[in-house]
Amino acid sequence: MTAEVAVLGAGMHxxxxxxxxxxxxxxxxxxxxxxxxxxxxxxxxxVVGADTVRGGxxxxxxxxxxxxxxxxxxxxxxxxxxxxxxxxxxxxxxxxQILAGLAEVVLxxxxxxAPKGFFRPAGGDRPDDPDWLRFRVLGATNPTYFGLxxxxxxxxxxxxxxxxxxxxxxNAAQGxxxxxARYRNRVTAEEVAASAIVxxxxxxxxxxxxxxxxxxxxxxxxxxxxxxxxxxxxRIRAVSTVTPRYPNTVLDLPDIATDSAATVEPAGETFxxxxxxxxxxxxxxxxxxxxxxxxxxLSTALELQWYEDLGLCGEGEAVKLLREGATALGGxxxxxxxxxxxxxxEAVPAQAIxxxxxxxxxxxxxxxxxxxxxxxxxxxxxxGLFGHGSAVIAAR
Amino acid sequence: xxxxxxxxVEQWFTGDGDGFTLLGTRCAACASxxxxxxxxxxxxxxCPGGDxxxxxxxxxxxxxxxxxxxxxxxxxxxTDPELPWQPYALIxxxxxxxxxxxxxxxxxxxxxxxxxxxxEVEVVRGVLHEDAERVWTTWQxxxxxxxx
Ligand SMILES: [Zn+2]
Numbered sequence: 405m406t407a408e409v410a411v412l413g414a415g416m417h418x419x420x421x422x423x424x425x426x427x428x429x430x431x432x433x434x435x436x437x438x439x440x441x442x443x444x445x446x447x448x449x450x451v452v453g454a455d456t457v458r459g460g461x462x463x464x465x466x467x468x469x470x471x472x473x474x475x476x477x478x479x480x481x482x483x484x485x486x487x488x489x490x491x492x493x494x495x496x497x498x499x500x501q502i503l504a505g506l507a508e509v510v511l512x513x514x515x516x517x518a519p520k521g522f523f524r525p526a527g528g529d530r531p532d533d534p535d536w537l538r539f540r541v542l543g544a545t546n547p548t549y550f551g552l553x554x555x556x557x558x559x560x561x562x563x564x565x566x567x568x569x570x571x572x573x574x575n576a577a578q579g580x581x582x583x584x585a586r587y588r589n590r591v592t593a594e595e596v597a598a599s600a601i602v603x604x605x606x607x608x609x610x611x612x613x614x615x616x617x618x619x620x621x622x623x624x625x626x627x628x629x630x631x632x633x634x635x636x637x638x639r640i641r642a643v644s645t646v647t648p649r650y651p652n653t654v655l656d657l658p659d660i661a662t663d664s665a666a667t668v669e670p671a672g673e674t675f676x677x678x679x680x681x682x683x684x685x686x687x688x689x690x691x692x693x694x695x696x697x698x699x700x701x702l703s704t705a706l707e708l709q710w711y712e713d714l715g716l717c718g719e720g721e722a723v724k725l726l727r728e729g730a731t732a733l734g735g736x737x738x739x740x741x742x743x744x745x746x747x748x749x750e751a752v753p754a755q756a757i758x759x760x761x762x763x764x765x766x767x768x769x770x771x772x773x774x775x776x777x778x779x780x781x782x783x784x785x786x787x788g789l790f791g792h793g794s795a796v797i798a799a800r
Numbered sequence: 801x802x803x804x805x806x807x808x809v810e811q812w813f814t815g816d817g818d819g820f821t822l823l824g825t826r827c828a829a830c831a832s833x834x835x836x837x838x839x840x841x842x843x844x845x846x847c848p849g850g851d852x853x854x855x856x857x858x859x860x861x862x863x864x865x866x867x868x869x870x871x872x873x874x875x876x877x878x879t880d881p882e883l884p885w886q887p888y889a890l891i892x893x894x895x896x897x898x899x900x901x902x903x904x905x906x907x908x909x910x911x912x913x914x915x916x917x918x919x920e921v922e923v924v925r926g927v928l929h930e931d932a933e934r935v936w937t938t939w940q941x942x943x944x945x946x947x948x
Contacts, residue, residue, distance in 0.1 A: 521874065522871075522873065522874050524874035524875065525876070529876075531809060534836075536876060537809065537836075538903075539873060539874065539875070539876050539877050540808065540876040540877060540878075541808050541809060541928070541938060542877075542890060542903060542904070542905060543869055543873035543877035543888075543905075544869075544873070544890060544903065545869065545871075545873050545874070548867050548868075548869055548890050551867030551868070551890075552865040552866070552867050552890070552892050552903075553865070554867075555865045555866055555867055555917070556864065556865040556917065559865070559916075559917035559918070560917075600870065601870050602870055602871060603867045603868060603869060603870065604866075604867050604868045604870070604912045605867075606867075650843060650844055650845050651832075651844075651900075653899075653900075653901075655864075655892055655901050655903065659903075660835075660836060660902065660903050661835045661836065661900055661901060661902040661903065662900050662901045663834075663843070663900065664832060664833040664834070664835075664898045664899055664900040665899035665900065666831070666832070666833060666897065666898050666899040666900070667830055667831045667832050667833075667844070668830075668832065668844055668846065
């Protein structure tokens, strides 16, 4: 088991389409996290930014961009990028600095201002970039990959579009209780079924939107938290940042093909399952110890896949778990109590940080109407493009 | 004036008619196959690395999954904005010998209603788009009509 770091503060800028720069959202989230921690910005030893590829040069050096916006004060700086997993990488960079004794208090910030419509690759002709190739050769947008996974579940496990719709109904009801969520209306199964098909079998309301948003955390050493008068902080017990193992047999974004398993036998677990296992091992807990989970529901069907990959149920049993109400608020293991991406829309570098914000509020008992009663341990999970695993376990 | 047929990516496929195949590479040391082709170094972490030789992939496989694109994809996918958008199906195909899944477009006219997981399909040469000088060619999957 790895040593722990404390979460002293969490802050967010509401998700939406606000028409401002990512710097404004990140700075607002950072100020909120610092206020929540009861710290001055000048008490921060180090700032770690999760990059955005949509903000020009300032987005590639997000840590310095936020440090300048908050007012240069000399802090150590780092900027990290790992697509959807950028936030978890930022948390891990901060944790590593604290555990190595390089910094006592680290500010982690991620923010994005998303374009309208599909995410698209960077410009120019780049035939050696798989992300460019899948658009050029196949027109394969992100939702088409989600459609492939959903259809596969239908064929292998017997899931139905009606099952997928129930994930949206659940998450919309939970998001309606979250003031930071972009979509705060309840949604019915009939409304999901009446929305347009985007990538068969998935409809518009099965697929997450792209949003503006910002999230921030103040992490510190357990010793600093005690000195600061917080004897029982939320603690980060594990951060999983694993990569796949060859041969990777799941067709992952943005690939056109899987690895061949003809000569090397694949591992017994998928990449996504290995992300969770690494986190459980580091925290020395298992799925039975969890009070809640925040997972990356890029689509409704993907949320069901995460139930199985996190070990919340056996393979093929996700729909049963959902239909029993186990993953709704009040159930045995609420998933996406925040409302998830279904209610937020994806603000890429902020999203994995926002997941940890939600765990923090839930574990402190500060989650208001969406509070998971008696929350003790939570996990976040996501997967970034190009082989980035991401999971964080926090406990109280 | 006849326009040149140009592959959308060089050296990913070859031939025509029944002779059309996707092209991968195979490591001479460990026999691992790669598509898209790997020409610099074998990616098997347990292999010291061997020469990478070009090999044709199996022409037939089974549908692993499928979907479609109901909205116009963004650039660099090339479409004519003057024309109404025509959705096309995408098929992920499991090649049994290579034990790998390869994504591709379905041949024109095949929709998701015509497909099922497990169905046999074969690879054929298709046209991705055309411009004044060139016909851009690609690979497409076509159901064989044979039950597996
Ligand atoms: Zn090899």
